[in-house]
Amino acid sequence: MDLILTPHVKTPNGFTLDFYTKQGGYEALRQALAMTPDAVVDIVKASGLRGRGGAGFPTGMKWQFVDKKSPKPKYLCCNADESEPGTFKDHMLMERNPHLLFEGCLIACHAIGAKVAYIYIRGEFFHVQEVLEAELAKARAAGFIGRNILGTGFDCEIYVHRGAGAYEAGEETALIESLEGKRAQPRLKPPFPAVAGLYGCPTAVNNVETLCNVPPIITNGPEWFSALGPEKNGGPKLYCLSGHVKNPGTYEAPMHVTMRELIYDPQYGGGIRGDRKLKAVIPGGSSVPILLPHQLDIPASFDGVASAGSLLGSAGIIVMDETTCMVWAAENLLYFYKHESCGKCTPCREGGAWLHNLLGRIERGEGQMKDIDLLLSVANNIMGKTLCAFGDAAATPVLTTVQLFREEYEAHVRLGRCTLSADWRAASRTLAAH
Amino acid sequence: MWIDDTMSFHPLMDYGRAHHQSSRSMADEGPAFEYTAEALAKLEDICSRYPADQRKSAILAAIYLAQRQQGYISRNAMKAVATAIRCSAADVEDVVSFYTMFYQRPVGRHVIQVCRTLSCALNGAERVTAELQAVLGIAPGQTTADGEFSLFEVECLGACDRAPVVGVNDHWHECQKPEDARALVDGLKAHGAAGLTGCHLHVEKA
Numbered sequence: 001m002d003l004i005l006t007p008h009v010k011t012p013n014g015f016t017l018d019f020y021t022k023q024g025g026y027e028a029l030r031q032a033l034a035m036t037p038d039a040v041v042d043i044v045k046a047s048g049l050r051g052r053g054g055a056g057f058p059t060g061m062k063w064q065f066v067d068k069k070s071p072k073p074k075y076l077c078c079n080a081d082e083s084e085p086g087t088f089k090d091h092m093l094m095e096r097n098p099h100l101l102f103e104g105c106l107i108a109c110h111a112i113g114a115k116v117a118y119i120y121i122r123g124e125f126f127h128v129q130e131v132l133e134a135e136l137a138k139a140r141a142a143g144f145i146g147r148n149i150l151g152t153g154f155d156c157e158i159y160v161h162r163g164a165g166a167y168e169a170g171e172e173t174a175l176i177e178s179l180e181g182k183r184a185q186p187r188l189k190p191p192f193p194a195v196a197g198l199y200g201c202p203t204a205v206n207n208v209e210t211l212c213n214v215p216p217i218i219t220n221g222p223e224w225f226s227a228l229g230p231e232k233n234g235g236p237k238l239y240c241l242s243g244h245v246k247n248p249g250t251y252e253a254p255m256h257v258t259m260r261e262l263i264y265d266p267q268y269g270g271g272i273r274g275d276r277k278l279k280a281v282i283p284g285g286s287s288v289p290i291l292l293p294h295q296l297d298i299p300a301s302f303d304g305v306a307s308a309g310s311l312l313g314s315a316g317i318i319v320m321d322e323t324t325c326m327v328w329a330a331e332n333l334l335y336f337y338k339h340e341s342c343g344k345c346t347p348c349r350e351g352g353a354w355l356h357n358l359l360g361r362i363e364r365g366e367g368q369m370k371d372i373d374l375l376l377s378v379a380n381n382i383m384g385k386t387l388c389a390f391g392d393a394a395a396t397p398v399l400t401t402v403q404l405f406r407e408e409y410e411a412h413v414r415l416g417r418c419t420l421s422a423d424w425r426a427a428s429r430t431l432a433a434h
Numbered sequence: 435m436w437i438d439d440t441m442s443f444h445p446l447m448d449y450g451r452a453h454h455q456s457s458r459s460m461a462d463e464g465p466a467f468e469y470t471a472e473a474l475a476k477l478e479d480i481c482s483r484y485p486a487d488q489r490k491s492a493i494l495a496a497i498y499l500a501q502r503q504q505g506y507i508s509r510n511a512m513k514a515v516a517t518a519i520r521c522s523a524a525d526v527e528d529v530v531s532f533y534t535m536f537y538q539r540p541v542g543r544h545v546i547q548v549c550r551t552l553s554c555a556l557n558g559a560e561r562v563t564a565e566l567q568a569v570l571g572i573a574p575g576q577t578t579a580d581g582e583f584s585l586f587e588v589e590c591l592g593a594c595d596r597a598p599v600v601g602v603n604d605h606w607h608e609c610q611k612p613e614d615a616r617a618l619v620d621g622l623k624a625h626g627a628a629g630l631t632g633c634h635l636h637v638e639k640a
């Protein structure tokens with residue numbers, strides 16, 4: 001398949017306005033501005049585009065929910081927080097194809113009646129922000145952003161808003177809180193952002209990759225888009241491969257591609273480093289259930305991965321070989337969740353720390369058999385009992401590793417030590433995190 | 435929870451937002467702090483990106499500017515942020531204490547941040563931290579006595595395909611091998627930020 005989102009990511013200066021317009025860039029904007037906002041929403045709905053931020057919610061429907069009758073201004077927030085462990089696709093899109101994102105933002109603003117879009121970018125992406133600001137200035141000077149865009153009377157501004165280090169700022173209502181100058185803690189829903197989001201105004205929050213899919217949909221039509229992938233999983237998709245693969249990186253493919261192809265095919269991951277045996281795969285960022293090696297012959301689509309009992313999530317595929325201790329991996333992830341909990345609700349704030357403590361105890365060889373069931377009990381008391389999906393995300397690494405690798409936990413308790421010592425791990429546990 | 439613009443504590447009184455501020459006092463701490471004229475001009479430019487009654491949206495930017503000027507956010511700097519944003523010092527403290535990129539204590543000239551999350555750890559990040567500890571003689575969270583280096587472990591930096599990733603202030607150094615930890619530190623000592631050549635943007639240009 002021809003690459004749609006990433007054809008020029010390796011071309012020198014492929015990120016510049018000049019290059020983008022030479023490839024026909026901003027033509028989709030011209031076409032969209034000639035249509036009514038409702039017509040644009042209908043096309044995106046017909047394409048079946050599903051959000052690439054994690055939940056896979058239909059984008060056209062989200063835009064339709066934005067309350068157009070409200071007298072208040074409308075806003076678009078582009079979610080460029082990209083903090084899910086194992087995920088780095090938005091990073092690449094913004095760095096290498098920023099005008100595709102701007103064009104997507106402008107079309108989305110037209111569709112929902114917004115005059116301002118904020119790109120909320122995580123604070124650590126400083127060099128990416130510099131690229132965005134420089135290219136935004138060029139697009140503004142060329143008349144693609146600002147007043148009376150392309151002579152159509154459409155006014156629209158795009159601003160970059162820099163976060164400051166908080167995973168939770170990626171949750172859509174926490175992102176809005178953070179944009180308003182507060183702690184990144186989620187709000188109670190309803191009201192949903194489409195009714196009362198940024199500054200209490202109707203707001204759409206969309207992921208970077210989602211918005212980048214909009215211009216090609218306008219140019220090529222919704223049928224073209226949906227035909228690119230399996231039913232209800234249309235369009236191009238970016239996959240992030242990391243961990244113990246030979247060729248880690250971001251790869252674009254339609255969602256027909258299988259998990260096994262992504263990990264083993266030479267054009268993608270190229271197999272396991274050192275030709276070791278594969279042990280486990282987390283297919284959608286750190287917070288989804290593990291897939292085992294025999295479960296990989298499934299389409300890497302939203303529905304394909306769900307049918308195997310996991311989730312495509314952010315499509316951050318973390319690959320672990322046979323040298324990986326699963327208790328250690330769970331402990332590593334629970335440190336992340338303990339550290340990043342926003343603290344707003346008790347099960348997540350307290351439970352995450354308990355889980356991490358218990359895992360540390362078992363990993364150091366100081367655990368007891370009853371700790372394993374205690375882990376399950378604590379995790380099940382977080383699962384489904386928190387304000388935002390972070391709680392489920394924190395419980396999942398524990399539940400999935402105990403379920404699939406319980407004998408490894410028991411061996412730690414029985415032998416009083418970690419049972420796998422990999423050459424890539426530190427000799428002693430003096431690190432602050434553990 | 436979000437408070438509607440029209441909500442006030444008594445239906446007959448027009449409080450407006452400003453009257454909902456905490457007036458808790460904050461003790462002085464750190465050197466006297468005043469924004470430079472340049473920083474204030476930059477801040478006004480950033481404020482203009484938000485609706486006129488939503489100045490608080492620029493609070494992260496205001497804190498970044500203060501941190502750039504003084505290296506960390508002292509209580510005195512928080513008070514200056516509050517004045518510039520027209521909010522209470524407690525509001526500023528609330529925000530500063532939430533986000534990991536703001537330092538409430540002085541840090542070294544070079545802040546080395548090793549990503550410790552799973553994909554980096556699977557590629558040797560624990561060993562990178564252990565080596566840096568040995569080379570610098572400090573544990574994560576500490577600063578060297580000469581004030582040159584601080585060492586932190588941080589969470590996923592969003593570049594896991596180039597693991598292990600190390601951040602140095604606002605710059606990145608990727609695919610860091612444990613055995614090259616000394617070279618990283620020596621390069622920073624000799625050339626400052628220019629000694630960082632391990633960001634993919636650098637590598638591709640070279």
Ligand SMILES: Cc1cc2nc3c(=O)[nH]c(=O)nc-3n(C[C@H](O)[C@H](O)[C@H](O)COP(=O)(O)O)c2cc1C
Binds near residue numbers: 059173208
């Ligand atoms: C804890 C948490 C963190 C999230 N982080 C991100 C993120 O970094 N980037 C993102 O696009 N979506 C993230 N999301 C999903 C957003 O809440 C939201 O669903 C998404 O931005 C919607 O965009 P989409 O419909 O285009 O996918 C996160 C959700 C949760 C619960």
Ligand code: SF4
Binds near residue numbers: 386
């Ligand atoms: S689940 Fe965790 S991250 Fe989400 S609101 Fe509750 S405490 Fe915050």
Ligand code: FES
Binds near residue numbers: 085550597599
């Ligand atoms: S795990 Fe280190 S950058 Fe993602």
